Amino acid sequence: MKPLFTPDNHPLILAPMADLTHAGFRLLIDHYGGCDLFYSEMIDARLYRQGGPLEKYYDSVEPGSDKVIFQLIGADREDMTASALKLARLNPAGIDINMGCSAPHIIKVKAGCALMRDRTKAAELVKSLRDALPPEIAVSAKLRLGEREDGEALISFASSLEQAGADFLVLHPKTRKEKAARIPRKEYIGLLQRELNIPVVANGHINSPAEYKLCREKQQPGGTMIGRQATRQPWFFALLKDQAPHQIDLEECWDRFYELLQLHQPPEFHKTRARRFSLYFSENLRFGYHLHASKIANAKSAEEMDQYYREYFAQHREEQNVIT
Ligand SMILES: Cc1cc2nc3c(=O)[nH]c(=O)nc-3n(C[C@H](O)[C@H](O)[C@H](O)COP(=O)(O)O)c2cc1C
Numbered sequence: 001m002k003p004l005f006t007p008d009n010h011p012l013i014l015a016p017m018a019d020l021t022h023a024g025f026r027l028l029i030d031h032y033g034g035c036d037l038f039y040s041e042m043i044d045a046r047l048y049r050q051g052g053p054l055e056k057y058y059d060s061v062e063p064g065s066d067k068v069i070f071q072l073i074g075a076d077r078e079d080m081t082a083s084a085l086k087l088a089r090l091n092p093a094g095i096d097i098n099m100g101c102s103a104p105h106i107i108k109v110k111a112g113c114a115l116m117r118d119r120t121k122a123a124e125l126v127k128s129l130r131d132a133l134p135p136e137i138a139v140s141a142k143l144r145l146g147e148r149e150d151g152e153a154l155i156s157f158a159s160s161l162e163q164a165g166a167d168f169l170v171l172h173p174k175t176r177k178e179k180a181a182r183i184p185r186k187e188y189i190g191l192l193q194r195e196l197n198i199p200v201v202a203n204g205h206i207n208s209p210a211e212y213k214l215c216r217e218k219q220q221p222g223g224t225m226i227g228r229q230a231t232r233q234p235w236f237f238a239l240l241k242d243q244a245p246h247q248i249d250l251e252e253c254w255d256r257f258y259e260l261l262q263l264h265q266p267p268e269f270h271k272t273r274a275r276r277f278s279l280y281f282s283e284n285l286r287f288g289y290h291l292h293a294s295k296i297a298n299a300k301s302a303e304e305m306d307q308y309y310r311e312y313f314a315q316h317r318e319e320q321n322v323i324t
Pocket of ligand 1: 015071
């Protein structure tokens with residue numbers, strides 16, 4: 001397997017996003033040229049270890065096992081290691097530990113960003129996964145700044161993970177309590193990258209080719225991770241690589257998303273996944289806010305959402321194509 005990070009290779013990475021980065025969505029991104037690595041949605045280590053009828057929808061390897069990184073969430077070493085070993089049978093490119101999620105129910109069980117409060121425990125988790133997995137499967141962690149803005153504490157925490165065997169880290173530079181709209185403090189990405197000997201991946205509010213270029217130039221990260229902008233524009237990675245087609249047919253993009261959702265997700269997931277995608281995708285449309293807030297958000301099924309999109313494009317033919 002070729003190394004994920006080399007001096008000449010700055011990987012572009014799809015961020016893990018619950019309800020969004022399922023196999024169907026990853027295939028949509030791949031259709032528009034794709035990226036180098038695709039994170040899965042976060043997978044609950046305890047539930048995955050126990051197994052269940054829906055588990056194949058979380059651990060599918062589309063668009064290719066060598067490009068997929070599964071993200072685990074949990075705090076129990078045995079659950080995390082057993083789940084990592086179970087996922088390793090699928091030969092993914094890597095397994096990541098979620099140390100950034102700030103949802104109250106996750107913090108309550110001391111997982112996600114709560115792991116950043118306990119350096120020893122976080123490092124033990126990394127070491128346990130690194131010792132258990134074959135070397136060709138990367139072990140990483142996705143971090144925030146932690147409880148508060150403190151560069152020294154961040155460096156010390158991240159260095160412990162490096163010493164424990166992490167192959168790379170992702171930094172979304174916001175504190176635990178800062179909301180999605182808060183602009184991240186990108187200077188911490190550069191700071192961490194200068195201090196560590198492993199790659200640090202930049203993440204957060206990289207929404208245009210200009211912002212991508214600026215972040216690469218100023219912070220010199222080992223790679224770049226994109227979340228919401230790749231949902232608004234599934235062709236965003238192609239734009240960053242200067243390979244996007246001149247024109248995108250938005251109706252065709254919605255149709256393809258809807259078809260892939262049905263092919264790769266079980267019916268009980270269709271509504272939540274379609275609604276979450278629409279929240280961002282609708283921003284491409286002039287009356288998208290109205291479409292999403294008054295129709296899609298209240299629709300009773302994904303079929304109904306599809307019908308609303310069809311009606312919208314039938315009424316607004318002039319919006320079907322966007323120039324990239
Ligand atoms: C809908 C949604 C779901 C998310 N789920 C996860 C997740 O499962 N694991 C994780 O580490 N981060 C998750 N995140 C955070 C993203 O991975 C990313 O750090 C954040 O959106 C900032 O990047 P962006 O500005 O490029 O979107 C989620 C974000 C969104 C918007």
